Amino acid sequence: MNATMRRVVIGTAAVSMALSVAACGKAGDKDNDSSSSGGKSIGLLLPDSVTARYEKFDKPYFEAKVSELCSDCKVEYANAAGDANKQAQQVRTMITKGVKVLVVSAQDSAAIKSSIQAAVKKGIKVVAYDRLAQGPVSAYVSFDNEKVGQLQGQALLDSLGAKATKSSKVVMINGLDADPNAALFKKGAHSALDGKVDIAYEQSGEWSDVTAASKMKTAITQLGAKKIAGVYSANDGMAGGIATTLKGAGISGIPLTGQDAELAGIQRIVAGTQSSTVYKAFKPEADAAAQLAVNLLQGKDIKSLATSEQTSGSGDKVPSQLLTPVSVTKANIKDTVVKDKLYTVAEICAGEYASACKTAGLQ
Known part of the structure; x- marks a missing residue:
C-alpha cells in the first residue's frame, strides 16, 4: 500500500471512530442508539409465575410506561419461577447484556445481595420492586x-x-x-x-x-x-x-x-x-417503578418520587416510594377492582359465580 492510500484509509477510520463515539453518547441522551450496547436498556426481573399478578399485570404495565417515558428504551425481561439461583443467573445475564438500570423483585431478598453488588460494580443502578432487596439499591417502590x-x-x-x-x-x-x-x-x-x-x-x-x-x-x-x-x-x-x-x-x-x-x-x-x-393497584406500582428506572437511566433526580426511606435487611438506607393499599370485601368490589378496570363484572361473574354475583349486587 502506498503512502497516499495509507493516509486515506487512516483518515477514513478516524472519521468512522469519531462518528461511532458521537453516536453512543451517554446514558439518557435522546439520540443514544443502544441496540447493541444496552445504553438505553432496562432490565426487569420478577420472582415467580405462580402469583398471577406478575405476568398478567406488572410486566405489561411496566413495559408500557417505560415505552411512554422513553420511546427508544428497551426492556429486557426474565422471571425467576420461584428459584433464587435462577434469578442470580438472570442478574448475570442482564449484566452481560449491558442494561443500565435493573428493576428486580427479589425471590430471596438476602440471597440476591451479592448479585446486586456485582451489578452495581458494573455501573448498573438497581431499583427494588415490591420487595426490598438487600445490597446497594438506588431506589425502592412498593406499598406500605x-x-x-x-x-x-x-x-x-x-x-x-x-x-x-x-x-x-x-x-x-x-x-x-x-x-x-x-x-x-x-x-x-x-x-x-x-x-x-x-x-x-x-x-x-x-x-x-x-x-x-x-x-x-x-x-x-x-x-x-x-x-x-x-x-x-x-x-x-x-x-x-x-x-x-x-x-x-x-x-x-x-x-x-x-x-x-x-x-x-x-x-x-x-x-x-x-x-x-x-x-x-398494580398499575401505579409498575408506573412508579418505570418512572424511577427511566429517571435513573437519564441521570435525573428521584427525590421528588422517592420521598421516604426504608432500611433493608443489609442495613442500607434506600430512598423509597410507598403506595397505599386498600382492603376489599364483597361490599366494595365495584368501587375498587371493577372501577379500576382490573377485572370486568363479566370476568368475575363467569360460570359458577353468576348466581353469587346477583346476590352480591354485581349483576
Missing part, C-alpha cells in the same frame, strides 16, 4: 406493607364481629420467610389481632397454595374443625389452597383473608369462601 397486614388483620376482626374474643382460635398462615414483605405483613397483622383473638396456630405457607393447604390440614387436626374461628392467609394464592382444605373438612362460614386481589380471590369473596383481600 405493614399497613397491608393491619388491613388484613382488621378485616378478619370485622368479619368475626362479636365472635372476635380472646378465646376465639385463629389460624395464621404467613408468607415466605425469605421475602421481607412477609415479615411486614405478619407484623401488621399481629398489631391488629394480638390481644383480641387467640392465634392458636401459626406457620409459613411459603407463598404456596399446596404448602398452605397442608399447614391448614395440620391446624385442623391439632385444633379441631369446630374450634377454628377464622384464618389469616397472607395472600390469595395460599387462600385458594386453604379454602379447598376448609371445604374438605366441612368447615364453612368462617373468615379467610388474602392479598393481591387475584381474580380467583375476588370470586371466592363473591361466593363467600373468602372474606377479604388487599388490593395493591
Whole structure:
C-alpha cells in the first residue's frame, strides 16, 4: 500500500471512530442508539409465575410506561419461577447484556445481595420492586406493607364481629420467610389481632397454595374443625389452597383473608369462601417503578418520587416510594377492582359465580 492510500484509509477510520463515539453518547441522551450496547436498556426481573399478578399485570404495565417515558428504551425481561439461583443467573445475564438500570423483585431478598453488588460494580443502578432487596439499591417502590397486614388483620376482626374474643382460635398462615414483605405483613397483622383473638396456630405457607393447604390440614387436626374461628392467609394464592382444605373438612362460614386481589380471590369473596383481600393497584406500582428506572437511566433526580426511606435487611438506607393499599370485601368490589378496570363484572361473574354475583349486587 502506498503512502497516499495509507493516509486515506487512516483518515477514513478516524472519521468512522469519531462518528461511532458521537453516536453512543451517554446514558439518557435522546439520540443514544443502544441496540447493541444496552445504553438505553432496562432490565426487569420478577420472582415467580405462580402469583398471577406478575405476568398478567406488572410486566405489561411496566413495559408500557417505560415505552411512554422513553420511546427508544428497551426492556429486557426474565422471571425467576420461584428459584433464587435462577434469578442470580438472570442478574448475570442482564449484566452481560449491558442494561443500565435493573428493576428486580427479589425471590430471596438476602440471597440476591451479592448479585446486586456485582451489578452495581458494573455501573448498573438497581431499583427494588415490591420487595426490598438487600445490597446497594438506588431506589425502592412498593406499598406500605405493614399497613397491608393491619388491613388484613382488621378485616378478619370485622368479619368475626362479636365472635372476635380472646378465646376465639385463629389460624395464621404467613408468607415466605425469605421475602421481607412477609415479615411486614405478619407484623401488621399481629398489631391488629394480638390481644383480641387467640392465634392458636401459626406457620409459613411459603407463598404456596399446596404448602398452605397442608399447614391448614395440620391446624385442623391439632385444633379441631369446630374450634377454628377464622384464618389469616397472607395472600390469595395460599387462600385458594386453604379454602379447598376448609371445604374438605366441612368447615364453612368462617373468615379467610388474602392479598393481591387475584381474580380467583375476588370470586371466592363473591361466593363467600373468602372474606377479604388487599388490593395493591398494580398499575401505579409498575408506573412508579418505570418512572424511577427511566429517571435513573437519564441521570435525573428521584427525590421528588422517592420521598421516604426504608432500611433493608443489609442495613442500607434506600430512598423509597410507598403506595397505599386498600382492603376489599364483597361490599366494595365495584368501587375498587371493577372501577379500576382490573377485572370486568363479566370476568368475575363467569360460570359458577353468576348466581353469587346477583346476590352480591354485581349483576
